[in-house]
Every structure is written in C-alpha cells, then in structure tokens.
Amino acid sequence: QKEVEQNSGPLSVPEGAIASLNCTYSDRGSQSFFWYRQYSGKSPELIMSIYSNGDKEDGRFTAQLNKASQYVSLLIRDSQPSDSATYLCAVNGDNFNKFYFGSGTKLNVKP
Amino acid sequence: DAGVIQSPRHEVTEMGQEVTLRCKPISGHDYLFWYRQTMMRGLELLIYFNNNVPIDDSGMPEDRFSAKMPNASFSTLKIQPSEPRDSAVYFCASGRRPETQYFGPGTRLLVL
Numbered sequence: 001q002k003e004v005e006q007n008s009g010p011l012s013v014p015e016g017a018i019a020s021l022n023c024t025y026s027d028r029g030s031q032s033f034f035w036y037r038q039y040s041g042k043s044p045e046l047i048m049s050i051y052s053n054g055d056k057e058d059g060r061f062t063a064q065l066n067k068a069s070q071y072v073s074l075l076i077r078d079s080q081p082s083d084s085a086t087y088l089c090a091v092n093g094d095n096f097n098k099f100y101f102g103s104g105t106k107l108n109v110k111p
Numbered sequence: 112d113a114g115v116i117q118s119p120r121h122e123v124t125e126m127g128q129e130v131t132l133r134c135k136p137i138s139g140h141d142y143l144f145w146y147r148q149t150m151m152r153g154l155e156l157l158i159y160f161n162n163n164v165p166i167d168d169s170g171m172p173e174d175r176f177s178a179k180m181p182n183a184s185f186s187t188l189k190i191q192p193s194e195p196r197d198s199a200v201y202f203c204a205s206g207r208r209p210e211t212q213y214f215g216p217g218t219r220l221l222v223l
Contacts, residue, residue: 032210043202043214044154088154097142097209098167101154 003027004091006102014110019076021105023089026070033065033072034090038104044088048074079109113137115215117203123221129191132218135184136205144212145178145188146202154202159209160186193222 003026013019021035032051036044050056050063050072062075072091076083086104093100116135124130136143144159158168163180171178175194180186190197198221204212 034210043217045214046211049210092209095167097159097161098156099209099212100156103153 004089004100004102006087006089006105008103009106010108011105012108012110013079015079015081017079017109019079019083019107019109021074021076021087021089021107022071023073023091023102024071025089025091025100027091027093028067028070029094030091031096032092032099033063034099035061035063035072035074036088036090036101038086038088040085076107079107081109081111083107084109115203115205115213117201117215117218119218120216121219121221123223124193125223126194127192128222129189130193130197130220130222132188132190132201132203132220134186134188134203134205134215136186136203137213138184140205140207140213142206142209142212143180143186144204144206144209145186146204146214147199148202148217149199157188193220195222198222 005024035048037047038044048063050065056063060077064073086106088104089102090099118133145157148154157170158178160180178188200217200219202214202217204214206212
C-alpha cells in the first residue's frame with residue numbers, strides 16, 4: 001500500500017501571508033509529484049507538478065521536492081481568500097501511470 | 112471546449128439496486144481514470160484505461176464493481192448490487208498523458 005501523508009488541517013493564514021503545505025510519501029521509487037486544489041463540492045484541479053529535486057515556481061505557487069527525505073511541499077505566496085480550498089498531494093507508484101493521493105490539507109485564508 | 116462530462120450528477124438509490132455511472136472524456140484524451148472520494152478514505156483510483164483498454168483495475172473494491180469503455184468517447188462504472196458503503200463521490204478524469212488529468216464534476220452517490 002502506497003502511503004501519501006498530509007496534515008488534514010485546517011491551516012489558517014492571514015491574507016497576504018505565505019501558506020506552506022507539506023506532504024510525505026513512502027515509495028522511494030516515486031518519480032512524479034503533483035498538487036491539486038479542490039474547492040468545496042468541486043472536483044480536483046491540477047495546479048503544480050514536479051519531477052526533480054529542488055524548487056519549481058509558477059506565479060504565486062512554488063513546489064519543492066526532496067526525494068532523499070521523501071517529502072514534497074507547496075508554498076503559496078501572497079495568499080488570497082480565493083486560495084481557500086483543500087490541497088491534495090499526489091504521487092505516482094511503481095506503475096508510473098497510477099497515482100496515489102493524500103487525504104488533503106484544508107487551507108483557510110482569512111481576509 | 113467541453114470538459115469531462117459525467118452523469119448523473121446525483122444518484123440516490125436503495126441497497127441492492129444496480130447503479131450505472133457514465134463518463135464522456137475530453138476528445139483526444141487517451142487515458143481515462145475512475146476515482147472514488149470519501150471522507151474516510153480520501154481519493155482512490157479504482158481503474159484506468161488507455162486507448163479504451165483497462166490497464167489496472169486493482170483498485171476496484173470487489174466484484175460488485177465493473178467498468179467498461181466501449182469506445183473513445185464513453186465509459187461506464189457499474190455497481191451491482193449497491194451497498195450503503197458505496198456512498199461516495201465518483202470522479203472520472205481524462206488526459207492525453209497520465210500526468211495531466213482533467214477531472215469531471217463527479218457523481219454524488221447515496222445508497223440507502
């Protein structure tokens with residue numbers, strides 16, 4: 001069983017602050033890592049993917065990967081109330097086309 | 112360009128009844144995935160197809176569940192007979208590659 005662990009939260013941050021979301025995974029063979037955003041009652045939406053160690057930036061979002069420590073994180077700069085959602089971490093398994101999702105971290109950005 | 116289409120959006124049924132969920136993937140997408148999401152277990156992959164062929168169904172919980180993809184524009188997930196523990200949101204997702212999956216709006220299933 002592949003394990004993808006996330007703190008369920010809720011994580012509360014004030015508007016304009018940096019939100020930091022973390023995820024750990026158990027399978028050292030994992031190669032692909034993703035962050036999805038899911039608004040309440042809606043479907044997941046892919047926001048970031050990362051495949052190599054280090055940082056990947058896209059607008060206000062930065063994904064960080066450390067394969068040695070088996071964690072991946074998502075930083076959201078200048079957090080906005082519209083960022084309030086559940087963020088799901090996904091990791092591929094030994095079948096590279098198959099992805100395992102964490103239970104998600106609920107983020108609340110307070111105006 | 113329409114996204115992934117799922118029907119019905121909501122389904123309420125009684126235990127023992129057959130339930131059929133439908134999915135129309137985005138045109139040109141070779142991969143189709145069926146997921147189930149519950150509070151207790153989160154988002155779980157049930158089965159995925161590549162070019163209409165089932166590749167991995169190891170996530171299908173038991174024989175009561177079956178999935179088909181008769182052509183590139185249509186897939187079904189069937190539960191027969193349904194049980195209360197099948198109550199969940201079922202998502203269909205499609206993509207040109209597994210790394211870029213677009214999720215449909217989901218079907219909320221309640222089995223009484």
